Amino acid sequence: MINFNGNIGHEENILTQNRAFLYGDGVFETLKIVNGGILFLEDHYFRLMASMRVVRMEIPMNFTMEYFEEQILNLVNEKGIAISARARITIFRNNGGLYLPESNVVSFLIFATPLENISYALNTAPYEVDLYKDFYVSKQLLSSIKTTNKIINVTGSIFAHENGLQNCILLNDIKNVIEALQGNIFMVTGKKLITPPVSEGCLNGIMRKQILALAKKIEGIEVLEEVISPFDLQKADELFLTNVITGIQPITKYRKKEFTSNLAHLLVQKLNESISEN
Structure with a gap:
């Protein structure tokens, strides 16, 4: 129907x-x-x-x-x-x-x-990602909107499935990290929460906007929209993805590096609280 x-x-x-x-x-x-x-x-x-x-x-x-x-x-x-x-x-x-x-x-x-769940819940199962380098996303305005041309996401999803990965990270045409196949990416390094700016070619995500707003209210966390290189990911303490359906999805492993999910847990709690208040 x-x-x-x-x-x-x-x-x-x-x-x-x-x-x-x-x-x-x-x-x-x-x-x-x-x-x-x-x-x-x-x-x-x-x-x-x-x-x-x-x-x-x-x-x-x-x-x-x-x-x-x-x-x-x-x-x-x-x-x-x-x-x-x-x-x-x-x-x-x-x-x-x-x-x-x-x-x-x-x-x-x-x-x-x-959908099965009403509230957002954090999936703590192993979630491994890697870079997808067969094709790159153009650093332009069209990349920030949701068009029905998603062939990079389709081929990337096939690559992830063939390699036993839960997701892949996309790069733009100057080889900077922009997002994952199914959502925006956030990186926690020390007390900094960083996500790529939309100008890098990432989707202007709705959940991305909510997480940025919620994180700015957390004392002691500096929220930044900055360029992220693939090398930066391996220095991070925490990586997670966001989209409207899943909410927040922690990445547990990228290459040989494993990550915590402390801030992701806190943000899911605050996300559900903000929804119940509205």
Whole structure:
């Protein structure tokens, strides 16, 4: 069951001329629904609008934050999964044209699946990562938004699976660390919490924004957005990844180095507290 342009129904074949399928001509947001509400709705909405503007899509007049919220919640309520769910809204230019579209008018599709946990929980199982160096992410604005062209993430995920890794770390085209395959990366060194700046080509992550704000309220922690080299990772005390669905995922091993997860535990606690207060 999906929501296609505001109509809830069963999945249908819309791929034959779909520009997101043919050319990667689409943008998307993945959201978490808890107890009938969308977490960080305003942040998701404004990032989605910014992404549409970057790729020169026409934004429908009715596509307000309230409309966006209503369409997602209609679907999860219809499916009976509003207590805890993952939803993805994909916006794509309408059919027609080759590389040059016939129109900048868009359609949207929402798909949702249930999630097991309501609150964020820290996964303490072994989580090993390594660098993915077959391809690099361009240091540009397009890399900071969520488009339907994620072939580096796909090939990187295959590489991780083939090598018994839980994830891989992506580099930009000047060989600096920017993020992981499924989330932003944070590094703890002493009393410093560091994450790459968006200008390096990393995704402008919604959970990244929440963690930066929460960490700045912790006494004794200096929060920095700075360039990270692969060599810096091996000097870190702690590494963790963030995204809206998982929350915080500690990295336990990178190459021969093993890491603690003390700050990650504290931040998960503060994250859940901040959500319950809203």
